Amino acid sequence: MNSKMIFNTKYRQLLEFVVEAIIRISGYSAVVFVGLIFLFLMQESLPTFGELQARDLWSQRWYPIENYFGVLPLLSGSLIITLGAAFIAIPFGLMTAIFIAEIAPLWLREILKPLVEVLGGVPSVVLGFLGITVLAPLVREELYLPTGLTAFTGAVLLAGMAIPTIVSVAEDALDAVPKAYRDAALALGATRWQTIWRVTLPAARSGVLTATMLGIGRAIGETMTVMMVTGNAPQMASGLGSLFISLRTMTATIAAEMGEVANGSLHYHVLFSIGLILFLVSLTVNITASAVLFRARKRTERLLS
Amino acid sequence: MIRLSRHHTERIVFAVIGLASVATAVPIIIIVSSIFFSGAEAVSWQFLLEMPRDGMRSGGIWPAIIGTIYLVVGTGLISIPLGVASAIYLSEYAADSYWTRMIRLAIVNLAGIPSVVYGLFGLGLFVLFLDLGSSIVAACLTLSIMTIPVIISTAEEALRAVPQSFRVVSVGMGATRWQTIRRVVLPQALPGILTGVILGLNRAAGETAPILFTGAAFFLPKLPNSIFDQTMALPYHLFVISTQVPEMPITIQYGTATVLLAFVLIMNILAASVRSWQRRKREW
Amino acid sequence: MFDNPKIRINELSVGYDDGTQALSDVCLDIPENAITALFGPAGGGKSTLLRTLNRLNDLLDVSISGEVMLDDTNIFDRNVDVISLRRRVGIVFAQPIPLPFSIRKNITYGLELAGERRRAKLDDAVEGSLRSSALWDEVKDRLDDSANALSGGQQQRLCIARVLALAPEVLLLDEPTSGLDPISTAKVESSLQILKQDYTVVIAPSSIQQTARIADLAVFMLQGELVEWGSGEDLFSAPREKQTEEYITGRFG
Numbered sequence A: 001m002n003s004k005m006i007f008n009t010k011y012r013q014l015l016e017f018v019v020e021a022i023i024r025i026s027g028y029s030a031v032v033f034v035g036l037i038f039l040f041l042m043q044e045s046l047p048t049f050g051e052l053q054a055r056d057l058w059s060q061r062w063y064p065i066e067n068y069f070g071v072l073p074l075l076s077g078s079l080i081i082t083l084g085a086a087f088i089a090i091p092f093g094l095m096t097a098i099f100i101a102e103i104a105p106l107w108l109r110e111i112l113k114p115l116v117e118v119l120g121g122v123p124s125v126v127l128g129f130l131g132i133t134v135l136a137p138l139v140r141e142e143l144y145l146p147t148g149l150t151a152f153t154g155a156v157l158l159a160g161m162a163i164p165t166i167v168s169v170a171e172d173a174l175d176a177v178p179k180a181y182r183d184a185a186l187a188l189g190a191t192r193w194q195t196i197w198r199v200t201l202p203a204a205r206s207g208v209l210t211a212t213m214l215g216i217g218r219a220i221g222e223t224m225t226v227m228m229v230t231g232n233a234p235q236m237a238s239g240l241g242s243l244f245i246s247l248r249t250m251t252a253t254i255a256a257e258m259g260e261v262a263n264g265s266l267h268y269h270v271l272f273s274i275g276l277i278l279f280l281v282s283l284t285v286n287i288t289a290s291a292v293l294f295r296a297r298k299r300t301e302r303l304l305s
Numbered sequence B: 001m002i003r004l005s006r007h008h009t010e011r012i013v014f015a016v017i018g019l020a021s022v023a024t025a026v027p028i029i030i031i032v033s034s035i036f037f038s039g040a041e042a043v044s045w046q047f048l049l050e051m052p053r054d055g056m057r058s059g060g061i062w063p064a065i066i067g068t069i070y071l072v073v074g075t076g077l078i079s080i081p082l083g084v085a086s087a088i089y090l091s092e093y094a095a096d097s098y099w100t101r102m103i104r105l106a107i108v109n110l111a112g113i114p115s116v117v118y119g120l121f122g123l124g125l126f127v128l129f130l131d132l133g134s135s136i137v138a139a140c141l142t143l144s145i146m147t148i149p150v151i152i153s154t155a156e157e158a159l160r161a162v163p164q165s166f167r168v169v170s171v172g173m174g175a176t177r178w179q180t181i182r183r184v185v186l187p188q189a190l191p192g193i194l195t196g197v198i199l200g201l202n203r204a205a206g207e208t209a210p211i212l213f214t215g216a217a218f219f220l221p222k223l224p225n226s227i228f229d230q231t232m233a234l235p236y237h238l239f240v241i242s243t244q245v246p247e248m249p250i251t252i253q254y255g256t257a258t259v260l261l262a263f264v265l266i267m268n269i270l271a272a273s274v275r276s277w278q279r280r281k282r283e284w
Numbered sequence C: 001m002f003d004n005p006k007i008r009i010n011e012l013s014v015g016y017d018d019g020t021q022a023l024s025d026v027c028l029d030i031p032e033n034a035i036t037a038l039f040g041p042a043g044g045g046k047s048t049l050l051r052t053l054n055r056l057n058d059l060l061d062v063s064i065s066g067e068v069m070l071d072d073t074n075i076f077d078r079n080v081d082v083i084s085l086r087r088r089v090g091i092v093f094a095q096p097i098p099l100p101f102s103i104r105k106n107i108t109y110g111l112e113l114a115g116e117r118r119r120a121k122l123d124d125a126v127e128g129s130l131r132s133s134a135l136w137d138e139v140k141d142r143l144d145d146s147a148n149a150l151s152g153g154q155q156q157r158l159c160i161a162r163v164l165a166l167a168p169e170v171l172l173l174d175e176p177t178s179g180l181d182p183i184s185t186a187k188v189e190s191s192l193q194i195l196k197q198d199y200t201v202v203i204a205p206s207s208i209q210q211t212a213r214i215a216d217l218a219v220f221m222l223q224g225e226l227v228e229w230g231s232g233e234d235l236f237s238a239p240r241e242k243q244t245e246e247y248i249t250g251r252f253g
Helices: A003-027 A029-051 A072-103 A106-121 A124-143 A151-175 A179-187 A192-203 A205-221 A224-229 A240-244 A250-260 A266-304 B002-040 B045-049 B062-093 B098-112 B115-129 B136-161 B164-172 B177-206 B234-243 B250-281 C046-053 C082-088 C103-113 C119-132 C152-164 C182-195 C208-214 C232-237 C242-248
Strands: C005-016 C021-031 C035-039 C062-070 C089-092 C170-174 C200-204 C217-222 C225-231
Touching: A003 A029, A003 B062, A003 B177, A003 C082, A029 A266, A029 B062, A029 B098, A029 B115, A029 B136, A072 A106, A072 A151, A072 A192, A072 A205, A072 A240, A072 A250, A072 B002, A106 A151, A106 B002, A106 B250, A124 A151, A124 A224, A124 B002, A124 B177, A124 B234, A124 B250, A151 A205, A151 A224, A151 A240, A151 B002, A179 A192, A192 A205, A192 B002, A205 A266, A205 B098, A205 B115, A224 A250, A224 B234, A250 A266, A250 B115, A266 B098, A266 B115, B002 B250, B045 B062, B045 B250, B062 B098, B062 B136, B062 B177, B062 B234, B062 B250, B098 B136, B115 B136, B136 B177, B164 B177, B177 B234, B177 B250, B177 C103, B234 B250, C005 C046, C005 C200, C021 C046, C021 C062, C021 C200, C021 C217, C021 C225, C035 C046, C035 C208, C046 C062, C046 C089, C046 C170, C046 C200, C082 C089, C089 C152, C103 C119, C103 C152, C119 C152, C119 C182, C152 C170, C152 C182, C182 C200, C182 C208, C208 C232, C217 C232, C217 C242, C225 C232, C225 C242
Parallel strands: C035 C200, C035 C217, C089 C170, C170 C200
Antiparallel strands: C005 C021, C005 C062, C217 C225
C-alpha cells in the first residue's frame, strides 16, 4: 500500500464520518421542527392565560379593539364550515375514488386522475378569487341572500380543496386491496358492485377512513380561501341556518389580524393561542389517521404472513 | 327476478357514482378554463414585465413574478439539501426503532400543520426571535419547513425503490456506505426525488398564509435589493388585488390568476413528465 | 496435497438475529490457487460462509464467533479495514447484478472508488479483466453500452470481470451459474479453470455435477456443519460419510 492510498483511506474515513454525521442530524430535522413549532406556539400563547380567564375566552364576543376575546364565534365558524365542507367532500371524494379505482375504464382513469391532481395543485388564493368573482354572486342571486360571502360559499370551496386529498389517499387504499380478493368474490357469483361493497371497501376501510380524516384536516387548516369568501364576520354559528350568513374561522382570524397587531400585545398572544389550538387539532387528526393506517398494516401483515 | 334486480341495483349504483365523479371533474375543468379564458386577454409581455402603476390598477406584475421566483429558489436552496439528506437517513441509515417511528410521525404531522400556523411560527422564530425581520430570507425559511415533509416522503420512496442488490454489490466491491449512496443509489433515485422537489416547491409557490407575516409586501415601488428586504409574491398579490384594492379592474385580477395558475400547472406537468420519463428509462 | 492454505477457518459460528444458527464450529483450510467447492442442500450455510469471508454479513445483524485467518490476519480483528478486505476478497452472486451503468463503468467502478483516475490504468483494467473472464471479444466494440443489454451469461461474466479488475487474492462465487444456460455455464467454468492459476477460488456450485467437474477440494455442508471434505475425485468416488453418499447419489435433499 503506497502513501497515496493510505491518504485516500484516511480521507475516505473522514469524509464518511462527516457525511454520516450530517445525514443523521438532518434525519432528525422533522422532529426538531415539530418540537420548535410547538415550543414557540406555547411560549407566545402562554401570556394569554395570565391576563385572561378561561371564561373570557369561552365567550361569544370577538371584538379585539375593546379587548373582547371570546373565541366561540371563531370555533363555531371553523366547525360549521368544516362540517359543511366534509358533508360535500366525503361523498363526492369517496365516490370519485371508487369510480377511478374500480369502475372507470382505463382511458377515463387516465383523464380523471391527473384532473383531480390539478385541482390539488390550484393555489388556495386562486380558488378564493374565483369564489369572490363567480361563486359568491351566484350564491347571492340563486339563494336570495343579502351577500354571497357566506359560510356555505366557503364550505363549497373547502370541499374542493379537500377532495383531491380524499380521492388520492382513498384510491391508493382501494388499489392496494389484493386482486385475489376481488377475483374470489366475482368467482362466487357476486356482481361487481357487490364485490366493491362487501369485499373491496371493507378491506380498504382503514385507508378510506384515513383519507376522510386527512381531507377534513386539510379543510380545518385552510386559510386564504375561507378568508376571502366567508365574509369574515365573527358571529356565533348555531345550527344549519348559519351556513348562509357570514362567518369567520380561526385560520382567517389569524391571517387577517396578525398583520396589524403590536408584537407582544394581548391580542398578539391570543392569536398565537388560536394557532396553538389549530396545531393541536392537526396533531390529533394526523396521529389518529396514522395510527389507523399503522394498525391496518399490522393486520394485513398478519393476514398475509 | 332476484338476479335481475341485483344487476339493476348495480346499474343504478354505478350511475350514481359515475355522476358524482362527473360532478367532481367538470368543475375542475370549468375552474381552470374560465381562469385561462378570462385571463388570456390581460396577459401580455408588458403585463408580465412591467412594474404596477396607479396603485396596482394598471401596469404589470413583474415584481410579484420575480418575488415568487426568489421565494421558490430560496426555499429550494434550504429545503432540498435538508429534505434529501433526511430521506437518505430514513432509507439508508435508520434502523426500524422507536426514534425512527418518531421521525415518521413528525413528518406526517409536519405535512398536516395548517399553513397559517407555519406563518405564526415563522413570525415567532425567524422574524422576531432571530430578528431577521419581515424579509425574503424569513419567508424562505418558513416555506422551507412547510416544504420539507413533501420532499422527504417522495425522496424516501424513490430511494427505497432502488433495488437492494445494487447496494450489496457496491459494498461487496469495497465501496463505503456513502460511496454507494452517492454513486449508485442517488443517481438511480434522482428522477423520483426531482418529482418530489417540484411538487414541494410548487406548494411553496402557491402558498400565501406562511408568507403573510414573514416577508410578503403589499406593494413595492421597486424590486428587492437583498434577501433582507420584503418582496411581493404572486399569490399574495392576487389576494391583495382581489380583496384589498377598491375599483380593481377585473382583467388584471384574472391576468394575475392566470399567471399564477399557469406557473403552478406547468410545474405539475413537469413533475408528471419527469415521472413518466423515469418509468420508461429505468432498467430494473 | 494442499500445504499452502490461503484461508484458515477456525471454529467459525454464525448466527442471525432471528435466532437461526447458520454455521456451527466450521473448521476448514482453503488452499491457494485451487478451486474449493462448497456443496450440499440449500440452507446448509454455503452462502453464509462465503459472505462471511469478506464480511458482507456486516450489513446484517449477525453474531460471529471463531476466526478466519486470511494469510496471517484474522479478518474480524478490530483494526482490519473492511473496505480493503473486500477488495482482496471479491464476491460474485447467484444472480448477475450489473450495476445500472455502461459495461466499461461497471468494471472501472471499483477502481474509481479507490481513487484511481488515470485513464490508461482504467482502460488496461477493463481489457485485462474482460479477457480473463472470456468476455472481451464479445463486448470490445460496445463498452459504452448499458450493461443491461448483455445476455444473462455475459452479465455474469461481466460480474466476474468486475471483481477481477480489483485484482483480488480470493474470488468467492455464490452459485454463479444458477441462472445460466449450459453453453454460458461451460464458458464460466472454463474461465474458472484459468483463473485458479492466479487466484484462490471458493465457489458454491449450482449442482452436484458442477462440483464434480470443477472441484479441486470439495466440501460437503449440511445444516451449518462441515460433514466431510477431500479432493474432488476422492470425495465423489469414495465418500466416507453416509450422508455425503446419500446426497451425491441423489437419495437425499
